[in-house]
Amino acid sequence: MSTTSSRFRRRALSTVAAASVLALSLGACSSAADDSSSTPATNGAIAMGFAGMDITIWNDQLKIMQPIIEDAGYEFLTSDPQWDVQTQVSDWDAWIQRGDVKAIMGFPVQSDAMVPVTERAQAADIPVLGYAVKWDGVEYGTIIDAYEDGRLLGTAAGEWINENMADEAEVTVALIADKTSDLGKGRTEGITDALLETASNAVIDELPGISRAEGNDNAKSQLIADPDTKIWLGTSNDNTAGVYQALLDSGVAADDDSYLVGSLDATNETLDIVKDANSMWRFAFILPAQLLAESNASLLLKAAAGEELEDTVLTSIQVTPENAESFYVQ
Structure with a gap:
């Protein structure tokens, strides 16, 4: 492919409702109307x-x-x-x-x-x-710096493609992208720009997704549309966690060396996965x-x-x- 535009596809996939809201176990932190606190406040x-x-x-x-x-x-x-x-x-x-x-x-x-x-x-x-x-x-x-963070992940993924899939004419990259906010937009743009600059054979399928549930649903849809998709990137830990579970559910082994999963953000759950040197979740970039x-x-x-x-x-x-x-x- 000779131009960036020909190597970029945006696929609008149907999604289910976002995952049920997680309940916080914070004494004063459930809603604006629930203002009780476990510690007496003297300063406001x-x-x-x-x-x-x-x-x-x-x-x-x-x-x-x-x-x-x-x-x-x-x-x-x-x-x-x-x-x-x-x-x-x-x-x-x-x-x-x-x-x-x-x-x-x-x-x-x-x-x-x-x-x-x-x-x-x-x-x-x-x-x-x-x-x-x-x-x-x-x-x-x-x-x-959302754009620069995105470039970190896009560059790492592109270099991995060059090392492991350089002989393939096209490599489909599924990018689970939250573009509802400036943060998500910046990350998406950074990942896209750096990936296409680094790996000349990368073709991006951009899939919408904020939550784990949306990442999971859209990964399953992508696997139906293109079952050979092996490169999966996400703009957040949560949407990427949904992708990872979808891959496991489809029969991909957690240590399959032909797959790459990468994300921005990481939680304890992600760290448990990424610290395994053989994990297909190869790249995570964290703001602790x-x-x-x-x-x-x-x-x-x-x-x-x-x-x-x-x-x-x-x-x-x-x-x-x-x-x-x-x-x-x-």
Whole structure:
């Protein structure tokens, strides 16, 4: 294939509803309306709002953040908008109306839709911080270079194809892509660009998917459409975990040396798999939950206290059998 466009296919596959929302066992963190805390708050409240609770690494961060925030004398609030932007806006408005919230950080379901509620928070003297991305009105946050992270995975996969499948005229790469957010879009673009630059015979089938269930469903559909697909990449741990299970269910051995699975993000479950040097899940690039959580908590506490802020910009680290143990969340 001579052009990038001829080597890229976007396949719109039907998906089932997202996986059931994971319940958090955090005393103060089930919803904006459930504001009880296991630790008496003397300084007010601090809020962290992800787009949903079905992403494992987000739940890991909340568990790490809770004692940090509470030990500083604040009530820790979260909500579960279940990827519905209007619910997220309503939850943030509820925090603003409480009158005791000192700072808010969040990952938006839709960035531009959060601008008005961000303005309302700032009018109430509540600083708003971004997680992974920033939007109009947000100056600081824990920022992830999504495009460069994507390039890490795309380059690694391309090099593996060159080493193991160079003689094949075309190599289909199934890319499970969450493009509902700026983070997912950046990762998808980075993976795509680096892969096509590195492996001249790669042909990408882009499949939609945020959750484990969507990754699993769309992997099964891809295996029906093209059963010889052996390269599988995902923009997150969760959608890739769904792919991995679909491959196992189809009869692929966990250590099949002709397959490659690769992802951005990794959880304890993923680490258990990747630390096996023979695993087909060959590449995982991690932003450790501990590091992310500590950055989030530090920025929120500084913002609540009116201290000077600056971005924390993080880049993913490759997980290997040698270093996997160091990334486990306890």
